[in-house]
Amino acid sequence: MQFRKYLFLLSFLYIPFVAIAQQSYPLYTNDIEAQRTWVDSVYTAMTVEQRIGQLFMVDVFSSDPKAKVDKIRALIKEQHIGGIIFSKGGPMRQAKLNNEFQELAKTPLLIGMDAEWGLSMRLDSTYAFPWNMTLGAIQDNRIVKDVGARVGEHCKRLGVHINFGPVVDINVNPANPIIGNRSFGEDKVNVTEKAIAFLEGMHSTGVLGSAKHFPGHGDTDQDSHKTLPTLDFTLDRLKNIEMYPYKPIIEAGVASVMVAHLNVPNLVPEDGYPTSISPTVVTSVLKDSLQFHGLIFTDALNMKGASNFKEPGEIDLAAFKAGNDILLISNDVPSAALKIKAALESNEITEERLAHSVKKILYAKYKVGLSNYKPVETENLVADLNTTVDDIVYSAAIENALTITKNGKSILPVKNLDNKKIAYVSLGDDSGNHFLKEMRKYTNVSHVKANTLDEMITKLKKYNYVIVGFHRSNANPWKSYAFTDKEKTWLYEIARTNDVVLDLFVRPYAMLDLLSTTNIEAIVHSYQNSKISQEKSAQLIFGAIPSKGKLPVSLKETKAGSGFESGTLRRLSYGIPEEVGISSDSLNKKVDALVRSGITQAMMPGAQVLIARKGKVIYNKSFGYHTYNKKRRVRPDDVYDVASMTKILASLPLLMELRSQGSITLDDTLGELIPELKGTNKSNITLRKALSHYARFKAWIPFYLATLDTVTKKPSQEYYRKAYSKDFNIKVADELYLRSDYTDSIIKRIGESDLRERLSYKYSDLPYYLIKKFLEDYYGKDLNKLTSERFYSSLGANRTGYKPLDRFSKKSIVPSENDTYWRNQRVQGYVHDMGAAMQSNIGGHAGLFSNANDVAKLMQMYLQNGYYGGKRYISKETIEEFNTCTYCDKNVRRGVGFDKPQLSGSGPTCGCVSMTSFGHSGFTGTYTWADPEQDLVYVFLSNRTFPTMENRKLVMSGLRTRIQEAIYESIID
Template identity: 80%
Template sequence: MSLKKTLPYILLLLFSTVTIAQQSYPLYSADIEAQKTWVDSVYNAMSQKERVGQLFMVDILSSDPKSKVDKVRRLIKEQHIGGVIFSKGGPMRQAKLNNEFQALSKVPLMVGMDAEWGLAMRLDSTYAFPWNMTLGAIQDNKIVERVGRQIGLHCKRLGVHINFGPVVDININPANPIIGNRSFGEDKVNVTEKAIAFMTGMQGAGVLGSAKHFPGHGDTDKDSHKTLPTLDFTRERLNNIEMYPYKPIIQEGIASVMIAHLNVPKLVPEKGYPTSISPTVVTKILKDSLKFHGLIFTDALNMKGAANFQSPGDIDLAAFKAGNDILLISEDVPSASAKILEAINKGEITQERLAHSVKKILYAKYKVGLNNYEPVITENLVDNLNTRLDDIVYSQAIENAITITKNAGQILPVKNIDEKKIAYVGLGDDSGDAFVSQMQKYANVTSVKVNDTIGISKKLEPYNYVVVGFHRSNDNPWKSYGFSAKERLILETIASQKDVVLDLFVRPYAMLDLDSTASIEGIIHSYQNSKIAQEKSAQLIFGAIPSKGKLPVSLKTSKAGDGFESGTLRRLQYGIPEEVGINSDTLNKKIDSLVKIGLSRAMMPGAQILVARKGKVVFEKAYGYHTYNKKEKVNLNDVYDVASMTKILATLPLLMELRSQGSISLDNTLGELMPEMKGTNKSKITLKKALSHYAQFKAWIPFYLKTLDSVTKKPSKEYYRKSYSSDFNVKVADEMYLRSDYPDSIIRFIGESDLRDRLSYKYSDLPYYLMKKYLEDYYGKNLDDLTAQRFYNPIGATRTGYRPLNKFRKKDIVPSENDTYWRNQKVQGYVHDMGAAMQSNMGGHAGLFSNANDVAKMMQMFLQNGYYGGKRFISKETLEEFNTCNYCDENVRRGVGFDKPQLSGSGPTCGCVPMTSFGHSGFTGTYTWADPENELVYVFLSNRTFPTMENRKLVSSGLRTQIQEAIYKSIID
């Protein structure tokens, strides 16, 4: 075989050899020879005291007073310590101290931190990732690896070289006061797999990991910070449970192990010795039996589990003799250093033993890049430690962790939403606001205050589905997590009367406080009370995301590994742009900039904008005010008059439903569908042509003009009254009632109207007047009731409907115009369109009010071929039929009801959308568009007609389609 052919095999062999060496000797770098040369040169240049100094890592808080900082400065200069472990404070302060300390040190310092769930474990202004117990519920270990990587990247950015994690303790004891949520759980295999994944991610980012607390701190109810816990188990049990994770994680290349301060009689022959200073534990078991060649740290030597044993200095000496490499947080470095030097001089410690540890430390320093030390850059530091990618990783972790452990009667996810009257009851001492707010995006969820059992029955009487959220502080995993006696009683009382879903935003062990869960239908473990956890849990409850998590610990009625996997009902999700291939910076900046222009140029007083992709809302924002007086800010729950978008959000869905059922055909003529059209010039017009605006209809008829006094140009008394009566029962506006027979006259006027001379494209409202009449006659109900019952209620469009004053507070309804030509009042809560107003504010072409979120639900239903929330509304074939441009050859771009992209020149879109896309715009300044190919929904709502519809700046500027173009430019996949 030629050299050319054998070279790849040789390289593969060398690579495999290096990889195996790096796993067996985890402190080795890829350039081992260069590393060894650097280590030897640094070691040989050191004095004996400097070498001993490398063994010490001292603690410092970046918030410490000058006296404590000065002490560390002296230890660096006088004792030549090898490293520092930073604790509480802030990232900027730490970075500056770090740079100062490094500048003082002859050999670069190794910087460590306890950042088990990220730098936020110790520092303000930094990111808190999920706790290990939460990660323990995740079934996809790649997600845990991503969390570890992000934490590693944060550490590296702040100049931290070793993170004392992952915790590999098997938390069998629920009463464990110090581990608990810091553990991945009670199952040894799951803990080991999660720890390896976490380590792989973190060390892959260039930060050393540390498995702790050897030999295992999980099954104890004592805190080694305060005392010396005892683990009085057999050696077989210890090997099988407590020490189980160490062999696999060592084989996978963990860089260091931290020794706990524990009393373990079956492992420690030295009576009364904590494990941290036992040669048997450190050397014979960890180094010899488990063949660990990485760094060995003591746990903090100022902890009572160690400090109570011997005086400062003695404990350090004993720990070093036992086989530890780094003495963490010594209480007296000068004394300890002197005693170790004395022991070396006496021959109690050999030079080889000292070199063994010091060189390992130097190997580690080289591996993390300290051979080419650079100061921490403080510019943009806080921003770099709080990124959108962090949110994505956190969000993905939480979504995959949330666990359903009880689902009696398939109470989860919420189905048949229109049949549910949902209440939320909050327990605990922390906020559940984000949880409630997210649930309210899916349904009418009422927050009910319950402080005790008095009056519960009456308060919850209207509801048939109760979500109880149990919220406690998310600050750290040691916070209180249990139910109080009063909370238990409240929960028991509610569950005895109602269908209940209990959602716990705390560690799972809280369930141990409950005597019984028999009367609770659904139990969800959301693990943490963060905003993202609350939002994701709400999405799971309503079937937007599936349930994937498995319980990491055992409870009274559930065991580790339990968890119901649920599918989705394909309701809208809510998340982060990057999760669906959109650049959030581009999206946010561009839309904000364009809207700012629109507001500053008085194109509209305010707006709501929403963007969803792949079934996930990733941009939802309210801008400006209801009017130019700037008194009422636009809120996401405010409703707008969507004008002609009514056509595709109300009338068209009802027609498509009938078509799906085979009740109508697009080839049906108006004469076949409506007796009123028989014998008229509209009789033979097909539904397809009418709805495609290719039927010679006039654009519109100003019906209201016929009702004005010919002299005063004011509403004629022949047609209007200020108060309701049986003869004047059509409410047009405040104190304005139209004659009862006039709506029928409108249909007659349309039937009698002339057709345009030439068959060509002409957008017209008139067919939708007729479709309103047809649908209401067919069902025997008005459009308001029809659309609510058949679409809006089932999909949870709770902010959508005709005649909004009957449904919403007036202050939540954005006004449309100051009408000075007919109604002579501010139009607020009444439809702007005059013809629709004359039909009891309920037209087939206009009259609908909605917010952006609800419009998106309808558009998403269309994108999903008529399916939403677990229900099929319209067949796929029907959607395709109505979303077809039947007369493109005749220069008619429209589908059947839906607007479509322009065929040439300017048009209703940015020109950057595919021809399969569809949507509609509204006269009042509204717009929505859906793109099946890119799975995109865009909603823009405004009241550009306020105070006058003569303001056409929004229309002429093309702002709505400029925003559409910005959305497409933000797509990065």
């Protein structure tokens, strides 16, 4: 009577399910008649033993010793098992075993794996996608679908037909020891939506998915691998939480469901039965009430939650009688098969019951293509399981998952870099090196370490912004994620005395250990400690990408679904070419080959090359060495003398800023701007003409020649001394000081110089000597201070500036030349250009040093019409005015300061850029170009002048523009 009452209650509970459940048969294919014919023919040809064998899926490690593998071979031949679930090992070993096992099997084997976050869950040398908890933070389910599709593609490539994922457990218990990060979170709707999206992606590849662990393993603090967890909840609770996802997932066409080993007293009337062998759970609820017609798997029968219940063989029979189709990882297949056969012979099990499960298994085999089985191809296998596409999908997932749950003082993203002193403190037992390296692409970030808390607090006093990264192992989702007592103490005290951003590269539940977050200004959840997660989180903190994620679980002070959606400051981000419509394969192959060819042909000893599109750096590589002796490799932070690129990276932005403010116009004359030029032949030349190289200036004046001894051709004692003094205070190079009054002589000589007879285009450095004079007089500061204060510091271009020896180690400065004609020494850390050197190494036309990453920031600022990092530097109208070819009709291709594409024939570009593009080159072997129409920045830095500027191979080869052409050839959108 009690049992009937229970069934009535259960049936009443599921009336809404039954009323609207669709009659979905997820194992059927579009060619159902052909499928049915194949299934019937295979089934009919089987013996009873072969049919019973189909019910078993046994496990094997591809790393197992021969003795274990031999047992599997025997089970295939003697017990006719229907499937294999592969576990730990490697992809090549698994592929070979897979092919061997399939060859042994009379009926092709259904191959399964636990690949919840990809094959990496079990195999080395394979790709690890984000864990479900990370995916649970994403708001765009299309991204989750993409992850599912990539996981499916990998499974399919390795011959895996069914992936036992995703986990659809609602993880409402933070202490859950086995689910945790494997769950999409605690919100039942979000979990359901994410699971369906993941399954749709996986199913789109032809790989079957599996919803687990029915009826729900989310609210338990026990591990069913070790014991039988109890869920002592009401039926109403079970329906509304634990079992909520299954109805919509079944309607969405999930191919299989895995039943857990759980003790659920209010759902299981069979006394002492785990859910996996309960007819009520498997048949009455899952098959009848929920109308599920796909494959039903037991969870592994060797788990303690099941194996503790009955003897091997008995548990298998009970599971089959309960309604399961496939008995997963039986402890004793031969014993279990005999018991099932005996039950069949005694009519305890009917032939129809056996046929029901076996035919379902065969329908599944047909659906995954086993009616036309092909072995796994091993060529390029590992490469196919680790592709650029995987990186793209992973990056998109992480970028969309990153979550800001607190942002006091609007501390995020980091603004006003010019007044920030930033420290990074690493907590946890894993590396945060990728995080630190990425942050340093934006500005100076100091990694502060200490042996004691007092030492740490003392060291942090000189910083006004502290980023604390909490890093623990990313190896698997079961790794420890908690703070130690020491780490909590340090965090509390650091936060008490500093403005702190806490970035957690672990599951969100780590926050539950903290007694208070009052003193922590901002909290970022990055979820995982992978390389890409660290890089994307750094980009988020510095405003290169927005915050979009929502917390998938509740914490003490923050509810599930919380998260600040932040915009960006439009700083450069970093990523993969395909993300911005460029082919990685084409770009890397072509550009790499060209640069290496240039080094091989001694065009230059080394180089830095950077390419950015749509605000994302997608290529940033260093090649070769500082010199031909090959002692020091070129590194990303090394700085080069950029030569004439100084014109558009130092002088021009300062002029454009003044133009934006209305302080000058391009029609102002040099005489108006520089009183010393009044009355000279330069007086009436407009700024526009001078900077367009259409003003009759001579190309250059070799000022240094007049300071050489006419006999020895060495620096004359009249002009130079080896040591500094008041009268000789212009440091040209090591132990070479120029007479203090010589700078005025330079300006005077330019003012007195003749103009060319004919008005036509002629590139000249001379106007930039005058621009330097104007700017420094206007502000009362030299260009070194001006550019740093007004641009470089706030841009985060901290590797850019004049006089690099004042800021950097000499070994990080690439030498320019072995000077044998004037300075008679290696030029390293001093400007190569002679005229700029004679101006204390600070020229308007030369003198700047930088690396490719910093040059890209300035060029990107131009592309963004004068805006970068949350700051407006120059007006859009001014950018357009300076980027105008005013005298094109006079065959002058130049803009105002900027170089522009050739008007005909050969020129400064590949000829494949838009006419709105702009840039500049440098004598030392440098080049940068930006194209607004393609939203593209290209930077090439080299020291082709080393060891001598007579080496013109780089110039004559056109290498820099050939690389530019290769970039455009790689565009695919």
